[in-house]
Amino acid sequence: DGGITQSPKYLFRKEGQNVTLSCEQNLNHDAMYWYRQDPGQGLRLIYYSQIVNDFQKGDIAEGYSVSREKKESFPLTVTSAQKNPTAFYLCASLPGLAGGPHEQFFGPGTRLTVL
Amino acid sequence: EDQVTQSPEALRLQEGESSSLNCSYTVSGLRGLFWYRQDPGKGPEFLFTLYSAGEEKEKERLKATLTKKESFLHITAPKPEDSATYLCAVQASYNFNKFYFGSGTKLNVKP
Numbered sequence: 001d002g003g004i005t006q007s008p009k010y011l012f013r014k015e016g017q018n019v020t021l022s023c024e025q026n027l028n029h030d031a032m033y034w035y036r037q038d039p040g041q042g043l044r045l046i047y048y049s050q051i052v053n054d055f056q057k058g059d060i061a062e063g064y065s066v067s068r069e070k071k072e073s074f075p076l077t078v079t080s081a082q083k084n085p086t087a088f089y090l091c092a093s094l095p096g097l098a099g100g101p102h103e104q105f106f107g108p109g110t111r112l113t114v115l
Numbered sequence: 116e117d118q119v120t121q122s123p124e125a126l127r128l129q130e131g132e133s134s135s136l137n138c139s140y141t142v143s144g145l146r147g148l149f150w151y152r153q154d155p156g157k158g159p160e161f162l163f164t165l166y167s168a169g170e171e172k173e174k175e176r177l178k179a180t181l182t183k184k185e186s187f188l189h190i191t192a193p194k195p196e197d198s199a200t201y202l203c204a205v206q207a208s209y210n211f212n213k214f215y216f217g218s219g220t221k222l223n224v225k226p
Contacts, residue, residue: 004158031212042119042202042216043159050212058213090158101147101166101206104214106158 002027004107006091011112013078013085021076021110023091031094032074033104036060036087043090049074078112086114117142119205121217128224131192136220138203139185146208148186150179153200153219162188162201193224 004025013019023032031050035043045058049068063082068074078085088111092104118141128134140148147166151159163172165181172179176197178189188201200219207213 006158033214035216040124040218042218043204043214044216045213048212056212088156100211101149101164103147103149103161103164104204105161106151108158109156111156 004091004093004105006089006107006110008110009108011110013112013114015114016080018077018079019112021078021089021091021112023074023076023107024072025074025091025093025105025107026072027093027095027105028071029093029105030071030096032068033092033094034058034064034066034074034076035090035092037090037109038087046076046089084114085112087112117205117207117215119203119215119217121201121203121220123220124218125221126223128190128193128222130194130224130226133189133191133193135190136188136201136222137185138188138217140203140205140215141184142205142207142215144208146206146211148181149204149206149214150186150188151202151204153202155200159202190222193222195224195226198222198224 007022033048034046047066049055065077091107122137150162153159163179200221202219203217204214
């Protein structure tokens with residue numbers, strides 16, 4: 001079955017530590033997104049990528065980094081510069097921007113907690 | 116500023132008690148409006164896409180409608196399994212890359 005997988009489901013980070021969240025999709029989608037979700041708030045865009053080897057900052061990119069070396073993969077690194085990283089992280093993909101509008105497909109999420 | 120506002124923040128219904136959720140938006144030029152359902156600890160699940168005023172979409176007990184400035188998600192005779200957070204997102208016609216999300220309506224349907 002096609003879909004988006006995120007791992008791990010739960011992640012714990014110590015102060016000063018970098019951690020990487022995995023996102024993989026087998027939908028053959030061009031665009032991929034990372035969102036952060038905090039209680040009572042809407043999804044906030046961290047980074048997005050429309051094509052391999054290219055990505056753009058979203059609204060809250062500070063303290064995060066990404067790479068897009070393969071079409072199927074879009075990992076997110078939460079660096080020690082991110083002072084309040086405890087949140088639910090969602091990865092999404094989109095078939096492309098031509099035609100449409102198209103809905104985003106979401107992964108199951110990773111819950112990151114700072115110890 | 117582009118914005119999406121959902122109301123109410125929370126809604127408690129008795130099983131069978133119909134109601135509506137609201138999503139108002141201020142983007143200048145709508146490419147698409149999307150409704151999602153999100154269960155606790157899970158990723159959003161797509162429900163509907165609307166892209167022109169007057170459009171309606173239905174799925175089981177849910178019906179989504181769209182005007183020029185807002186969308187409604189009508190829930191007819193809800194069941195406890197309809198309990199979830201319902202998210203609304205808007206894609207602007209001048210920037211296909213970004214989706215603006217509301218903060219959601221948390222629906223609780225009691226048996």
